[in-house]
Amino acid sequence: MSDFITRLESVVSQTGFMNLMWEHPVMWVVGLVFVYLGIKKNVEPLLLVPIGFTAVLVNLPLAPLMVDELGQVVDLVTGQHSDPGLLWYFYHYGFEKGEIVPCLIFLGLGAMTDFGPLLSNPKTLLLGAAAQVGVYSAMFGALLIGFTPKEAACIGIIGGADGPTTIYTTLQLAPHLLGATALAAYSYMALVPIVQPPVIRALTTEEERGRVMKQTRKVSKAERIVFPIAVAIVVILLVPPAAPLIGLLMLGNLFRESGVVERLSDAAQNSLMNIVTIFLGLGVGATMDGTKFLQPKVIAIYVLGLFAFVCSTAGGVLFAKFFNLFLKDKINPVIGAAGVSAVPMAARVAHQIGQQANRRNYLLMHAMGPNVAGVIGTIIAAGLFIAMLK
Amino acid sequence: MADVVAPMVGKVIEILVKEGDEVEENQEVVMLEAMKMEMPVVAEAAGKVTAVKVTEGQSVEADDVLVIIG
Numbered sequence: 001m002s003d004f005i006t007r008l009e010s011v012v013s014q015t016g017f018m019n020l021m022w023e024h025p026v027m028w029v030v031g032l033v034f035v036y037l038g039i040k041k042n043v044e045p046l047l048l049v050p051i052g053f054t055a056v057l058v059n060l061p062l063a064p065l066m067v068d069e070l071g072q073v074v075d076l077v078t079g080q081h082s083d084p085g086l087l088w089y090f091y092h093y094g095f096e097k098g099e100i101v102p103c104l105i106f107l108g109l110g111a112m113t114d115f116g117p118l119l120s121n122p123k124t125l126l127l128g129a130a131a132q133v134g135v136y137s138a139m140f141g142a143l144l145i146g147f148t149p150k151e152a153a154c155i156g157i158i159g160g161a162d163g164p165t166t167i168y169t170t171l172q173l174a175p176h177l178l179g180a181t182a183l184a185a186y187s188y189m190a191l192v193p194i195v196q197p198p199v200i201r202a203l204t205t206e207e208e209r210g211r212v213m214k215q216t217r218k219v220s221k222a223e224r225i226v227f228p229i230a231v232a233i234v235v236i237l238l239v240p241p242a243a244p245l246i247g248l249l250m251l252g253n254l255f256r257e258s259g260v261v262e263r264l265s266d267a268a269q270n271s272l273m274n275i276v277t278i279f280l281g282l283g284v285g286a287t288m289d290g291t292k293f294l295q296p297k298v299i300a301i302y303v304l305g306l307f308a309f310v311c312s313t314a315g316g317v318l319f320a321k322f323f324n325l326f327l328k329d330k331i332n333p334v335i336g337a338a339g340v341s342a343v344p345m346a347a348r349v350a351h352q353i354g355q356q357a358n359r360r361n362y363l364l365m366h367a368m369g370p371n372v373a374g375v376i377g378t379i380i381a382a383g384l385f386i387a388m389l390k
Numbered sequence: 391m392a393d394v395v396a397p398m399v400g401k402v403i404e405i406l407v408k409e410g411d412e413v414e415e416n417q418e419v420v421m422l423e424a425m426k427m428e429m430p431v432v433a434e435a436a437g438k439v440t441a442v443k444v445t446e447g448q449s450v451e452a453d454d455v456l457v458i459i460g
């Protein structure tokens with residue numbers, strides 16, 4: 001009989017209810033807010049729905065989901081360690097080891113990206129580089145308030161507005177921040193249409209915003225094929241740690257532009273992309289264990305991420321204005337703001353602002369130049385950080 | 391006489407005028423979609439629509455004539 005009671009007690013003590021800590025319900029709310037934003041507000045639903053729900057799952061105590069190899073959850077009756085959890089496998093093999101998931105996302109992005117606007121107006125490459133100023137300013141900001149250099153670099157990269165690059169850099173330098181930096185990056189990317197316009201308007205005149213740009217030249221097929229190959233070789237020689245990201249991005253782009261592997265290009269953009277997006281949601285959500293996630297640092301990361309975004313936007317616009325001092329065919333400074341990656345949202349924002357100032361101003365394709373250049377710029381910045389700090 | 395041309399590659403999703411319509415400067419004549427974004431293409435000058443050169447759903451290249459305004 002006493003044996004029965006002991007067992008009953010141990011069953012009760014092994015329910016989640018008996019093991020709740022305050023962080024857990026807080027994380028349910030955090031996770032559900034992301035699910036809500038995805039469903040009701042259409043904020044990056046493909047990412048926030050799986051990430052948010054997974055964050056709830058990993059905050060149900062004793063659920064064997066993120067148990068690692070050491071088997072931290074112990075069976076109270078038998079005293080045995082449990083097997084590694086389901087989500088731990090996704091995180092470990094998809095992210096921790098080799099960062100396969102963010103790199104495969106880049107393969108798909110490469111297949112989706114048209115570098116034509118950049119090739120037809122290579123000057124815009126500089127705008128994509130200028131918009132990386134936010135990366136560095138947020139990094140210094142983070143250093144000032146006491147983050148380690150490795151952490152600061154990951155926070156800075158949020159300003160590049162590129163989810164997979166942020167995830168990749170964080171895994172390399174400060175994996176304990178993964179949930180926070182990934183969510184900050186994706187939240188601000190979704191907020192590009194809200195964050196950018198006031199910054200752009202503050203730095204430009206109505207006349208500048210309405211400036212119509214000259215039609216860009218047509219880009220030949222040969223250029224489109226040589227570009228991904230040449231960029232991969234040059235960038236990897238310059239910044240070897242950027243190789244996994246830039247290599248797969250450019251392979252995806254070669255699929256697209258070669259014209260002979262339609263099936264591979266289609267798989268990279270659609271079916272494979274959808275599959276790795278699920279893995280991404282599971283892996284990032286799995287890192288959001290409240291007992292580790294809820295620290296004052298997370299709020300600082302969000303604030304610095306916003307600061308990075310604002311600086312990048314301003315940097316792109318101001319550089320475009322500076323650049324105009326030397327140009328005969330002036331560029332519309334609004335497209336400088338598209339140098340934060342966030343493809344193609346930032347380019348759309350630039351277009352809308354241009355058309356609000358002048359109905360006959362169509363900036364979308366012009367803005368795509370700095371926009372795709374920004375992706376490459378952020379990868380290079382990330383590669384430099386990894387080379388310097390790892 | 392002013393042709394309204396496509397400002398970029400895209401797809402015509404809606405034609406907002408028909409032959410014979412009087413249009414004003416900056417009036418929206420065609421709704422174009424590019425990169426999943428809808429954008430209105432406007433008339434550069436006032437006049438009468440003499441011909442509509444595209445159909446809804448048609449893909450266009452940059453500089454293709456969409457509507458002729460006489």
